[in-house]
Amino acid sequence: MPPYTIVYFPVQGRCEAMRMLLADQDQSWKEEVVMLDSWYQSPLKASCLYGQLPKFQDGDLTLYQSNAILRHLGRSFGLYGKDxxxxxxxxxxxxxxxxxxxxxxxxxxxxxxxxxxxxxxxxxxxxxxxxxxxxxxxxxxxxxxxxxxxxxxxxxxxxxxxxxxxxxxxxxxxxxxxxxxxxxxxxPKVKAFLASPDHVNRPINANGKQ
Missing domain, CATH: 1.20.1050.10 (Glutathione S-transferase Yfyf (Class Pi); Chain A, domain 2)
Structure with missing residues (x-):
């Protein structure tokens, strides 16, 4: 099982930067896709700390807030500057x-x-x-x-x-x-990610505008 799980809508949105980071750092992750039409009435929304996604699992650590997730990954992989x-x-x-x-x-x-x-x-x-x-x-x-x-x-x-x-x-x-x-x-790994069907077929935003 991959150590990381991204729980998010089927869009690039606020998660594509962390996906790109993980791909470039040669990491695998699992996606749990949440459909928008079921989100607002779902028990998941009620369980999320701020009532919003993304939700990110790193083993037994659960994180919310996309920039907090990026900073955590930055610390984990030495992507936070040299000093x-x-x-x-x-x-x-x-x-x-x-x-x-x-x-x-x-x-x-x-x-x-x-x-x-x-x-x-x-x-x-x-x-x-x-x-x-x-x-x-x-x-x-x-x-x-x-x-x-x-x-x-x-x-x-x-x-x-x-x-x-x-x-x-x-x-x-x-x-x-x-x-x-x-x-x-x-x-190389960023190029492969950007060319992958997962990225190419994932809309940027949930309402089709871009």
Missing amino acids: QQEAALVDMVNDGVEDIRSKYIALIYTNYEAGKNDYVKALPTHLKPFETLLSQNKGGQAFIVGDQISFADYNLLDLLLTHKVLAPSCLDAFPLLSAYVSRLSGR
Whole structure:
């Protein structure tokens, strides 16, 4: 039995970054898929600590909150920077990713038709800090922090891939970010994951908008 179980809806959503991380770290995991139409009346919802998914099992440890899960995996696999200073920067990057992800989720589920144009226009302002961070780290030729991959890299990569679907030209003004996406997507295990039927056939969001 795989040591990890992801309990989530049949979408990429907030779990694709952790799936990508596990795949790249050569880990196996089990998926327990929860259908949306049964979720709201299910005993599972009532049993979840915050009444929401994802739920993540690591042996006898049960975790909720996607960013807490990513940080746990970061600690488990040495994906949290080489020292305390880098760890602080990794946390900062991950919080920056969460800021954009929250805006994206609000757009997708509450204001897609009316808000998409304004969202895409504002996107360069939100992406620029990541381009700046890359430029300050080995000229943008490495990872977002330091010289080894971190859990924040997987989260940022997932966010950027999602936004390239929403706005295909969104990285055109950011050569370092664009190269970063190509570089990380080309890591053999990440490339295999992104090409896998599980990833390709899993919708990004639950309402079909992307």
